[in-house]
Amino acid sequence: MADPKVRENVAGLVLVDVVPDPDPVRTRSFLESDGLHRSRALLIGDILGRATSLRTAAASLDMPVLMIRAGLHSPLSDEDAYRFLKLVPHATIATIAGAGHLVARDKPLELAQAIGDFLLQDAVRDRRIGLFLTHSGADTLCHPGGTLARHLHRTAETLRNWGASLALIDAGRLHAAYGTDGFLAALADGTAREKIVAVVGREAETIIDCYCRCDRDRSYPTWHTDTPMLIDRSTGAHEPLSPEMRLALIELTVANELDVIEHDPEIAARFGAPLLRLFARWRPFLGDGARAAISRSG
Numbered sequence: 001m002a003d004p005k006v007r008e009n010v011a012g013l014v015l016v017d018v019v020p021d022p023d024p025v026r027t028r029s030f031l032e033s034d035g036l037h038r039s040r041a042l043l044i045g046d047i048l049g050r051a052t053s054l055r056t057a058a059a060s061l062d063m064p065v066l067m068i069r070a071g072l073h074s075p076l077s078d079e080d081a082y083r084f085l086k087l088v089p090h091a092t093i094a095t096i097a098g099a100g101h102l103v104a105r106d107k108p109l110e111l112a113q114a115i116g117d118f119l120l121q122d123a124v125r126d127r128r129i130g131l132f133l134t135h136s137g138a139d140t141l142c143h144p145g146g147t148l149a150r151h152l153h154r155t156a157e158t159l160r161n162w163g164a165s166l167a168l169i170d171a172g173r174l175h176a177a178y179g180t181d182g183f184l185a186a187l188a189d190g191t192a193r194e195k196i197v198a199v200v201g202r203e204a205e206t207i208i209d210c211y212c213r214c215d216r217d218r219s220y221p222t223w224h225t226d227t228p229m230l231i232d233r234s235t236g237a238h239e240p241l242s243p244e245m246r247l248a249l250i251e252l253t254v255a256n257e258l259d260v261i262e263h264d265p266e267i268a269a270r271f272g273a274p275l276l277r278l279f280a281r282w283r284p285f286l287g288d289g290a291r292a293a294i295s296r297s298g
Contacts, residue, residue, distance in 0.1 A: 011128035012064040014115055016103050017075050019067075019084045020054030030075050058087045063127060065091035066118045068111065070099040094118075120166065125200075126156075129173045132199045136187040143183070145263030148176060158255040162289030168248050170200040171207035175252055178212035181233050182260075186212075207248050210241075214249070223250060224281040250282050254290050258297055272297075 031044060065088050069076060081093060094114045099107040118124060130153070133139065138149035145151055156173035164172070177196055179186035188196060197205045215233035222229045228241040230249075241249070257275050261268040279286075279294050286294070 007061070007063065008134075009131065010063055011131060012066070012118060012121075012124040013061065014066045014068065014118060016068045016111070017070055017101070019076060019080045020058045020087070021051035021083070022048070022076065022080060024048045026077065027075070055087060058084070061088050061091075064118070064121060064123045066114070067091055067093045068103060068114055069093060069095045070101060070103050070106070071095050071097040073100040075101055092118075122160075125166070125170060126173070129170060129199055132174070133187070138187055141185055144260050144267065148183070148185070151259060151263075152176065154259050155252075155255050158259065158293070159251065162251065162255070162287055162293075164251060165248075167201065167203040168207060168251065170204040171211070171248070172252055172255060174200055174204070175208055175211050175256065177208050180212050181214060181216045207245070207252065210245060211249060211252055220253075220278060224285070247285055250285050251287070251290055254279055254282070254286065254294065258293055261297070 027048065028044065067081065067084060069081065085091060085093070096103050096107045096110045096114065099110070103111050130149075133149045133152065138152065139147055141148040143151045145154065152173050152175065155175065156169050159169045159172040174187075174196065176183050176185075177187045178189070193205060193209065196208065200208070210230055213230065213232045213234065215231040215236075218231040219229060222231075223241070223246055228246045230239045230241050230245075231237070232239070257279075261272045261275065276294065276297065283291060283294075
């Protein structure tokens with residue numbers, strides 16, 4: 001993690017009973033009890049001798065960090081953990097009750113749950129998606145309000161402030177992945193769906209896919225009716241929308257368009273009023289946050 005290029009490609013770091021500077025005496029004693037010290041003496045000495053450089057690397061971590069400790073017979077002392085927190089104050093610590101030195105062996109399900117919870121944290125998800133946006137060139141694509149990346153981040157934050165689901169927030173941050181009816185530049189082609197799934201999950205990717213395929217002029221008028229449809233802008237195919245998908249697409253559309261008209265006076269002058277009339281028809285489907293944002297824009 002001392003290499004900036006490595007840090008730029010890591011969304012979060014999980015350490016299981018590991019610190020950069022374990023106590024040498026306690027560590028050797030622990031390893032001797034397992035019969036490992038003699039067979040690994042050179043390696044152990046090399047690692048323990050790097051404590052200073054490893055502490056420097058740890059202090060430079062700017063990503064979310066989770067330290068997982070065993071609840072029983074941890075090789076780390078409380079002092080080790082507190083010393084690590086002084087180096088990395090934004091780190092969090094989780095203890096797996098009933099686990100011994102080998103947490104993955106003793107409590108694999110609990111370990112997986114702790115790591116899964118960590119991956120769902122806002123900071124980890126935001127960093128993971130942000131790294132994808134940077135690598136895909138979203139920081140270099142012009143868009144009202146600066147760049148496409150800035151627009152996508154603002155849209156996601158709006159949805160978060162409205163109390164949207166995690167899947168919809170993540171979809172908001174990547175809603176132009178395949179290009180849209182209003183912004184044709186794509187960050188990934190249609191054959192890269194599994195790559196997007198790896199970044200945001202399948203539920204969010206399904207929302208993104210629908211949003212990007214939507215023929216807006218033909219689909220929007222159906223969304224406040226009893227038969228909401230997604231009309232594919234490439235194939236013209238008509239797909240009925242479930243109530244859940246209609247709600248997701250409506251909130252994403254409102255968040256997206258409000259950001260565009262806020263940051264582009266020309267678009268606001270041409271399309272602001274028609275959009276607000278459209279949003280008024282969708283009002284019964286919107287939450288309080290979206291309704292309040294529309295009222296402020298009007």
